[in-house]
Amino acid sequence: MLIESDSTDPWYNLALEEHLLETLQTGECILYLWQNDQTVVIGANQNPWKECNLKLLEEDGGRLARRISGGGAVYHDLGNLNFSFLLGRHYYDFDKQIKLIISALERHNIKAAFTGRNDILVNGKKLSGNAFYYAGDKVLHHGTILLDCVFDKMAKYLQVSERKIHSKGIESVRSRVINLKEIIPDITIPVLKESIKTQFMLSYGSYEQMSCIDLDLTRFDPLYKKHASWAWRFGDTPDYQIAFSNYFSCGEVSIGLTLEKGIIGDAKVYSDALDVRMADKIKNFLMGLPFDSDVIKQKYNENEETCKYQDVIAWLAEEISKL
Secondary structure, eight states: OEEEOOOOOHHHHHHHHHHHHHTOOTTOEEEEEEOOSSEEEEOTTOOHHHHBOHHHHHHTTOEEEEOSSOSOOEEEOTTEEEEEEEEETTTOOHHHHHHHHHHHHHTTTOOEEEETTTEEEETTEEEEEEEEEEETTEEEEEEEEESSOOHHHHHHHBOOOHHHHHHHTOOOHHHHBOOGGGTOTTOOHHHHHHHHHHHHHHHHOSOOEEEGGGSOOTTHHHHHHHHHSHHHHTOOOOOOSEEEEEEETTEEEEEEEEEETTEEEEEEEEEOOSOTTHHHHHHHHHTTOBSOHHHHHHHHHTOGGGGGGHHHHHHHHHHHHTO
């Protein structure tokens, strides 16, 4: 099934995406194409105040949105096309989905390659970023394609931490990303959409195209209210007594702890890691533990669920031992 949104409201588009995932039928594969206007979209576990210059964004009439998948903050405008694949785990094939996008670009003689942390590169620069979300037996894979994005605004609104700059050798935004317009000046969003639709048909067979008004949206309104709400976009961000931050191979991780009589009474984990479950796993692991590096190390050794986050837990315990 193919669905195109005629809205540029990020809260509507992300709510519709989540609605499509929730109502996905067995054996169904959906390609969803959408655009947001002047929006910063942060990952599920990111701190909005740290990732975005909210004052400038709001002064310019922009919006902040939070998606359900992991990964880092991105800037969307009408020079950016977003795509979403929604399908069951049995039909999920990341290589096939990425190849579909790359093949659509090849129809315009654009040689792209998938590399790095889930990016599509052209001429060594990022053209598309991808992120994922798993909901039971359903999978969401979505990404962006830069066609004519205003990079000056991207640099204006997105904030990059000093730690990440030093860890990854990040230069200016303009040196790391590329617009399709730089390669093919006359390419347009409608033309690119048609190429993606053609490849979708070649990869998955004939499809039914539906408009948003044809969908059963009886369960949509609560999702829209959620995505537009302060609680979802900003969440509960208390002042922590102590905070730690570091950069790992999975991404940047910040941990804030509130202590009650030497016990970790609250924890908040922010990260741009693609593993959307990481934040909750680490938070649940820390809650109720004494603020003691030896206890944290011992508890970690007894907890199989956190084994994949060994570098983060070991780092945190080491930082606590220095205090």
